[in-house]
Structure formats: C-alpha cells, structure tokens
Amino acid sequence: MACSGVVADGDCIVSYNNLKLKHDKRYIIYAFTADNKRIVIESEGTKDKTYDDFKQALLASHEPRYAVVDFEFEHDESGAKQEKVLFIFWSPDTAPVKRKMLFASSKDAIRKPLDGVYQEIQCNDEGDLLFEEIKKKVQK
Numbered sequence: 711m712a713c714s715g716v717v718a719d720g721d722c723i724v725s726y727n728n729l730k731l732k733h734d735k736r737y738i739i740y741a742f743t744a745d746n747k748r749i750v751i752e753s754e755g756t757k758d759k760t761y762d763d764f765k766q767a768l769l770a771s772h773e774p775r776y777a778v779v780d781f782e783f784e785h786d787e788s789g790a791k792q793e794k795v796l797f798i799f800w801s802p803d804t805a806p807v808k809r810k811m812l813f814a815s816s817k818d819a820i821r822k823p824l825d826g827v828y829q830e831i832q833c834n835d836e837g838d839l840l841f842e843e844i845k846k847k848v849q850k
Contacts, residue, residue: 716742716746716747716748716749716819717747717748717749717819718740718748718749718819718820718823719748719749719750719751721750721751722751722820723823723824725751725754726778729778729780729795730795730826733757733780733793734756734757735754735756735780736756736758736760736763736764736779736780737754737755737763737767737777737778737779737780738751738753738754738777738778739751739752739754739764739767739768739771739775739776739777740752740776740777740778740820741773741776742812742813742816746812749816749819749820752771752775753767755767761779761781761782761841761844762841764779765839765841768839769836769839772802772804772805773802773805773809774799774800774802774805774810774812775798776798776799776800776813776817776821777797777798777800778795778797778824778827779795779798780793780795781793781794781796781844781848783841783845783848786845786849794828794829794848795826795827795828796827796829796830796831796844797824797827797830797831798831798832798833798839799813799817799831799832800833800839801813801814801832802834802835803834803835828848831844831847
C-alpha cells in the first residue's frame with residue numbers, strides 16, 4: 711500500500727508477470743478506479759502491437775497513468791536487437807495538480823511489486839514519449 715492508501719489489484723501483477731516471462735503482451739496501462747482507491751488494468755496491447763500503438767493508447771486518456779511496455783529496439787552501437795521491460799510514469803503537464811499528486815504518492819503501490827523492470831522513466835509531454843527519446847534513456 712502506498713502512502714496515499716491506494717492498492718494495486720492482484721490482476722495488475724499477474725498480467726505484468728505474463729508480459730515479463732511469456733512476452734505475451736506489448737504493454738499494460740494502469741489507471742485508478744473511479745473512487746481512487748485501487749489501481750487496475752485499463753488496457754493491454756497484444757504482442758503484435760507497436761510502440762506507437764502503446765503511445766497512442768497512453769495519450770488517449772489525457773490523465774496520468776502508469777504503464778509497462780516491452781520495448782524493442784536496435785542498439786545504436788552494437789546493432790543488436792534488444793528488448794527491455796520499462797515502467798512508464800505518465801504525468802502530463804496539462805493534468806490537474808491534485809491528480810498528479812495522487813499519482814505520484816501512489817506510484818509505489820504498483821511499482822514495487824513489479825520485479826524485473828529494467829528502467830523507470832517519467833514522461834510529462836508527448837515529446838518525452840517519442841521512441842527515440844525513450845531509446846536514448848534506455849541506452850545510457
């Protein structure tokens with residue numbers, strides 16, 4: 711439980727473990743329930759979805775979201791194809807301050823149980839979500 715009192719549904723962790731171990735999904739987007747007491751799965755993308763599909767699904771809500779994405783890219787130096795599981799903390803600059811504060815204070819409720827995440831990345835505008843921007847952060 712996070713300091714905000716919000717808890718993540720068990721399905722959130724089960725679905726994440728399937729993404730991580732079975733690579734059966736491209737992404738999972740998490741949101742709050744209407745009463746702001748639980749974090750639940752808002753949407754999932756099948757493995758045939760692209761990073762752009764993920765980005766569009768995330769941007770569609772116009773609200774803060776947590777997400778996990780199986781990020782596939784070709785490394786700039788080695789040319790090797792790589793796949794990394796990333797945790798994205800999406801908090802758009804245009805979202806109401808109270809909403810952003812609730813998401814920030816509740817992040818640990820969903821992030822801590824997600825073992826094996828390669829990197830956590832915070833994004834605040836559409837530019838932060840560009841494939842090349844994420845790739846730069848992952849290759850550092």
